[in-house]
Amino acid sequence: MTLHVSEIVIDCADHGAVVEFWAAAMAYTRQDVNDQYVALVPSGPPEPGRPSLLFQKVPEAKVVKNRVHLDLRAEVMADEVARLTGLGATAVVERSLGRLRWTVMTDPEGNEFCVSSG
Secondary structure, three states: OOOOOOOEEEEEOOOOHHHHHHHHHHOEEEEEOOEEEEEEEEOOOOOOOOOOEEEEEOOOOOOOOOOOEEEEEEEEEEHHHHHHHHHEEEEEEEEOOOEEEEEEEOOOOEEEEEEEOO
């Protein structure tokens, strides 16, 4: 198969807070593309599981739950949830399914993502 994820596109009303949050959260480097797009790319050499994030400025506000979201895995979920909250995220709810536990969070513009331990 020849398909691979080149980047993940996230809509936003304003690049400011949401791009700053994700750059700090993922330790990515900002690359301005144009007025509509800002890219965040992994610092250093490419690594599997670390695709670029592309933030697309859109005129409409986020209204409902995302149809696609990022699942992020951390060594210690509680530590990462605390770090991300300090950067501007909001912890929404902690969930579990058998031994799997994760925290549903939102970025500064309300885009959902999950953090689990692993």
